[in-house]
Amino acid sequence: MDFQLNRDQLDLQNRAEAVGASFRGEAREWDESDNAPYNDIFERIRAADLLGIAMPTEYGGQGGGAIEYLVVVEALFRNAQSWLPSEPVFCTSGPGPSMLLLGDAAVKEKYLHDIVAGRRACNIALTEPDAGSALTHLTTTAVRDGHYFVLNGTKSYVTGSNVNDLNATFVRFDDIPGAKGIGAVVVDTAMDGVTVQRGPTFIGDRGIAHGNLILEDVRVPAENLIVGPGQFxxxxxxxxxxxxxxxxxxxxxxxxxxxxxxxxxxxxxxxxxxxxxxxxxxxxxxxxxxxxxxxxxxxxxxxxxxxxxxxxxxxxxxxxxxxxxxxxxxxxxxxxxxxxxxxxxxxxxxxxxxxxxxxxxxxxxxxxxxxxxxxxxxxxxxxxxxx
Ligand SMILES: Cc1cc2nc3c(=O)[nH]c(=O)nc-3n(C[C@H](O)[C@H](O)[C@H](O)COP(=O)(O)OP(=O)(O)OC[C@H]3O[C@@H](n4cnc5c(N)ncnc54)[C@H](O)[C@@H]3O)c2cc1C
Missing domain, CATH: 1.20.140.10 (Butyryl-CoA Dehydrogenase, subunit A, domain 3)
Structure with a gap:
């Protein structure tokens, strides 16, 4: 059992601490205005070489794992005293990109290189207005139609919904009830039928939206499937x-x-x-x-x-x-x-x-x-x- 970080992890921690501290003076302004220069934040995290840290090198990631991820986000949170600078790490290496790793080669090749490089970024969209804890009761549907899935429903509290264009989205396939029916697909906010709605206003974590994604007959290409039903x-x-x-x-x-x-x-x-x-x-x-x-x-x-x-x-x-x-x-x-x-x-x-x-x-x-x-x-x- 070893309680020490290794040399590479310490280097990562130092970089995350330094860039994190550089944001501290701005956190107050982001909080008061509920607005933050997200692109600038993203580029400073990129310059500190902290994108894609826990993603495999074959997709351009840094090949780190859960420890490296934790080292970086802990240091950013502590030093920035804001949740925002960790978002580029989250969206290029966190749960959304990790979910994509579970998918077939098609979805991984289509999106992961861009996500890991920070050209695009991926939110997670699980929660619905009537299903948060009750995730297994979610009602957003995905129905197969030829080479597409047609999605209908509303996702809420999607962190980064107004700044990142990709969403690892939980859906219910073919009306199969319970956890068995749930899987996930990648939804691009540019797809026809997707409306992004900012809000509601939060008392904390302010600066970018935790918004709604309204999905109305959104035709998602079949290769955007992450996992289908039966693999909850x-x-x-x-x-x-x-x-x-x-x-x-x-x-x-x-x-x-x-x-x-x-x-x-x-x-x-x-x-x-x-x-x-x-x-x-x-x-x-x-x-x-x-x-x-x-x-x-x-x-x-x-x-x-x-x-x-x-x-x-x-x-x-x-x-x-x-x-x-x-x-x-x-x-x-x-x-x-x-x-x-x-x-x-x-x-x-x-x-x-x-x-x-x-x-x-x-x-x-x-x-x-x-x-x-x-x-x-x-x-x-x-x-x-x-x-
Ligand atoms: C800052 C923030 C960021 C978020 N970001 C995202 C995001 O990016 N993507 C996303 O999809 N979601 C996101 N969420 C949503 C979040 O995951 C849900 O708010 C959370 O899962 C709780 O669901 P709910 O709000 O519907 O509460 P509810 O499920 O309605 O819960 C209300 C109360 O009932 C209790 N309760 C419910 N069921 C049970 C049970 N079975 N046993 C005991 N008690 C129970 C809960 O503990 C809670 O106290 C975010 C939320 C916040 C606050």
């Missing part, structure tokens, strides 16, 4: 990279909250002493740090044990994500409290960090759903009906 569990193995991304968020943002609190309490004085010298304060920081280190062990174990080094295993990544979503908002709230009244002013970034944390609690799957998954693993011979 396989499809979800690639989705596990989304949960690892969430773990990177919690690690990065918990540390960003810790960093801000640690700096503030060493500068702020009360009763003639820096407030860090009060036991209640330094114990709070110590507790935060131990929680962060525990999350680090869970998250990096999930990355280190990933199947083929690439697809995190469900049980481990679910435990890590659940722990992150539990401690992350607690840490950011404590960090805000340590700022006293200044914590809730826009003069300090901690309120934005806390809003971003709250915004991410259910992203990638609500904590209760994670608990369902952990419990199902603890009691494999029992069924806990969800309907």
């Amino acid at each position: 569990a396989r499809l979800m193995t690639a989705f596990n990279l989304e949960r690892l991304h969430n773990c990177g968020f919690w690690l990065g943002f918990s540390q960003a909250a810790y960093d801000e609190a640690s700096t503030y309490v060493q500068q702020r004085e009360a009763f003639g002493r820096p407030v860090v010298e009060f036991q209640a304060v330094y114990h709070t920081l110590a507790d935060m740090w131990v929680q962060i280190e525990a999350l680090r062990l869970l998250a990096y174990r999930a990355a280190a044990d990933a199947t083929d080094g690439r697809f995190p295993r469900l049980a481990e990544v679910t435990q890590a994500k659940l722990f992150g979503a539990t401690i992350g908002p607690q840490i950011s709230l404590k960090a805000l409290e340590l700022h006293g009244g200044y914590g809730v002013t826009t003069d300090f970034p901690i309120q934005r960090i806390h809003r971003d944390c709250v915004t991410n609690v259910v992203a990638g799957g609500a904590p209760a759903v994670m608990r369902n998954g952990v419990a199902a693993g603890l009691f494999p011979h029992r069924k806990f009906p969800q309907t």
Whole structure:
């Protein structure tokens, strides 16, 4: 068992930290205006050579795996104190591109070279207005018509919907009920019948849209199939990279909250002493740090044990994500409290960090759903009906 990053991983971490820190002064403006120069962000991440890091070299990727992915997104989140600079990594190497790796040669050849090189980028579109946790109840349909699938339905909360043109989209084939009917296809927002709708407005993670994709008789070429019906569990193995991304968020943002609190309490004085010298304060920081280190062990174990080094295993990544979503908002709230009244002013970034944390609690799957998954693993011979 080795708890150290190797030389290449440390180099990756250094580059991600440096470019991440270069964004920090801009995060406030993106948050306030709910607008960000996405192309500029993308190009700076490209210049730091952080696109396609966990994609195979045959598609132009850097040949890294889940560990390299986690190293990079954690460092970006912590140093940028914004979720935005990790998006180019997500869209060229995260769950969407990983899902495409499950497809036939046709879909991979058609899209992966461009995605990995950052010429195009791929969102994930699973959620619907009436089916989030209840993913197996999604109602967007795909019906075969000659060389096409005809899609109808609405996808919601699609992060990056207004800036990236490709979407790994979950659909129900031929009205087959339940998980058995679900597969995925690549939808290009330029296809006839696709409408991208920005919104709703979020309290955190601001700057680019988490929007809707409305699909009306969209004719998707058959070669855009990622996986067909009957392979839901396989499809979800690639989705596990989304949960690892969430773990990177919690690690990065918990540390960003810790960093801000640690700096503030060493500068702020009360009763003639820096407030860090009060036991209640330094114990709070110590507790935060131990929680962060525990999350680090869970998250990096999930990355280190990933199947083929690439697809995190469900049980481990679910435990890590659940722990992150539990401690992350607690840490950011404590960090805000340590700022006293200044914590809730826009003069300090901690309120934005806390809003971003709250915004991410259910992203990638609500904590209760994670608990369902952990419990199902603890009691494999029992069924806990969800309907
Ligand atoms: C910041 C952010 C980014 C996102 N990005 C994307 C994206 O890029 N692509 C995408 O497809 N989706 C995205 N989503 C959507 C996200 O995956 C869903 O919001 C999430 O899965 C929860 O679904 P829901 O919002 O429909 O909540 P619901 O499923 O309606 O849940 C409401 C409540 O009911 C509880 N609940 C539901 N079912 C159960 C159950 N079986 N057991 C116990 N409790 C249950 C939940 O825990 C929750 O507390 C994003 C969401 C956010 C907040």
